[in-house]
Amino acid sequence: MRNDDALTVDDVAEILQVSRNTVYALKKKGALNSYTVGRKLRFTYADVQDYISSKKNAQARSTKAFPIVEETEELILCGQDIILDVLSNYLFQAGVRCLRSYVGSYDALTALYKDEVQVASVHLWDVASGEYNIPFVRRLLPGIPTVVINLTYRTQGFYVAKGNPKGIESWEDLKRDDITLVNREKGSGSRVLLDGKLRQFGIAAHEVRGYDTEVQSHIAVASAVARRRADVALGSEKIARQVDGIDFVPLQKEPYDLVVKRELFESKAVRKMRGILESRVLKDEFAGLGGYDTSDMGRIVSID
Numbered sequence: 646m647r648n649d650d651a652l653t654v655d656d657v658a659e660i661l662q663v664s665r666n667t668v669y670a671l672k673k674k675g676a677l678n679s680y681t682v683g684r685k686l687r688f689t690y691a692d693v694q695d696y697i698s699s700k701k702n703a704q705a706r707s708t709k710a711f712p713i714v715e716e717t718e719e720l721i722l723c724g725q726d727i728i729l730d731v732l733s734n735y736l737f738q739a740g741v742r743c744l745r746s747y748v749g750s751y752d753a754l755t756a757l758y759k760d761e762v763q764v765a766s767v768h769l770w771d772v773a774s775g776e777y778n779i780p781f782v783r784r785l786l787p788g789i790p791t792v793v794i795n796l797t798y799r800t801q802g803f804y805v806a807k808g809n810p811k812g813i814e815s816w817e818d819l820k821r822d823d824i825t826l827v828n829r830e831k832g833s834g835s836r837v838l839l840d841g842k843l844r845q846f847g848i849a850a851h852e853v854r855g856y857d858t859e860v861q862s863h864i865a866v867a868s869a870v871a872r873r874r875a876d877v878a879l880g881s882e883k884i885a886r887q888v889d890g891i892d893f894v895p896l897q898k899e900p901y902d903l904v905v906k907r908e909l910f911e912s913k914a915v916r917k918m919r920g921i922l923e924s925r926v927l928k929d930e931f932a933g934l935g936g937y938d939t940s941d942m943g944r945i946v947s948i949d
Contacts, residue, residue, distance in 0.1 A: 652688040654760070660693055664912055666763055670719040671696070684759065718914035721746055723753035724766030725862060726881075726901065728797060728931055732918070735927060739917045749833035754785040757904060764918070765904045766796065768834035770897075772841035778902050779947050790907035793947040794922065797901050797931065798938035800882040801838060803894040804870045813877050814894060816842045819853045826855040827866050827875035835863070835879045838897070867891055883936030898938075902946055919943065 652660075657668050657677070671677040676699075678692040719742040722729055733743040746753070746762055753765035771780040782791055805813050811824060818824060829836040843850060850856045855875055860866055864887070866878035871890035885893035909915050921927055922943035931937045 651682070652690060652693065654686055654688075657688050657693055661697070664909070665760070666719070666909055666912055666914065669760060669763075686760070718742065718912070718917070719744070720764055720914045720918070721762040722764045722766070723748055723756060723762050725749070726766065726799075727883075728901075728927075728937065729766055731930065732796075732921065732927060735921045736914070736918060739921065741914045741917050749830065749836070751781070751785070751832035751834075751837065754781060754904065757906065758786050758789065763905060763909055763914070766901065767904055768799070768801075768838075768899050768901045770834075770838045770841050770899065772844055777900050778904075782904055782947075783949065786904075786906075791947075791949050792905050792907055792910050792945060794903045794905070794919070795900055795941040795944045795946050796903050796922070797942060798898055798940075799901050799936065800895045800898050801835065801879060802882060802885075802896040804867045804878045804880055804885055804888075804891045805894055806870060806873065806876065807890050807892055809892050809894065811876055816846050816896070817848070819843070819877070820848050822854070824854065824876045826853050826858070827869040827878045828856055828859050829863075829866060829879065830859045830861055834899075835866075835881075838899075839879050864888070881936065883934070886935060900941075900946070907948065 654665050654668050658665050661668070668677070672679045672686070677688065677696045679686055679688050681687065718740065720736065721744045722733060723746045725747050730745065733745055736743040746756065748756065750765070750767040750769045753762065754767060756762045757765040767778045767781065769778055769781040771777070774780055778793060782793060803813055805811070813824060819826060828839070843853070858875070860869065863880040863884040866875075866880055867884050867888040869875045870878050871888050882893055882895065885891055905915055928939040928942045932939050
């Protein structure tokens with residue numbers, strides 16, 4: 646093999662006898678040089694040998710008084726709900742370095758497809774089938790074996806001003822001339838749900854005042870309604886409990902699931918994550934907070 650031969654992630658994983666996940670972690674930390682061809686990540690054989698040599702040199706410099714410690718497992722977890730921050734903390738306590746990427750569900754699946762993250766959280770409603778998440782997983786990760794695991798259930802609904810002075814109760818109310826919406830960004834689960842419901846009820850986007858006004862989180866749209874900058878926004882029940890000056894109109898219960906590639910399902914980091922989900926520690930912490938249904942936490946929803 647020549648020093649300038651292009652190696653894939655799988656090639657490097659085989660040479661180093663580590664998981665693909667570890668290769669991405671080494672690349673992210675700058676420990677292993679790489680380059681891209683189009684969207685494909687590539688390495689040279691010389692760079693891999695340089696990494697091996699650097700590890701050997703580091704080990705040679707160590708003494709018996711300072712034994713080498715095995716590298717910490719690492720995961721990058723996508724999503725915006727606070728339950729993911731708490732899960733990340735438990736993973737850290739279990740020896741997993743869990744990094745967070747605060748992007749919406751659609752972008753999370755795209756990042757998972759590109760191997761930029763290892764775990765994507767999703768709540769995407771498919772208007773054609775009426776199902777959540779699995780149609781999008783199959784569409785955005787075509788041909789890639791995946792596992793979908795339930796994290797929790799949440800209720801999606803309208804944030805309205807305290808007392809609901811405009812009597813906003815249904816999706817059809819969004820086309821009223823006296824109602825202004827503040828919208829979520831493209832790719833968020835709430836935006837996908839809204840667009841699907843508008844299509845289902847035959848409402849064109851241009852008929853909804855404020856449709857093009859976008860913000861980046863549940864808390865931001867709830868705050869806009871509380872400050873009377875809009876009359877209505879779509880979001881989760883939990884946030885409505887945290888923002889003064891608004892009420893919540895429940896519309897739809899949704900599963901909030903985690904998606905991993907099947908090749909990583911038995912990795913140490915994912916096994917530790919599954920152990921946390923299957924134990925009662927996270928379930929009990931969120932069962933009492935309101936806005937979450939943790940009855941199926943850790944249940945495998947789908948294996949493709």
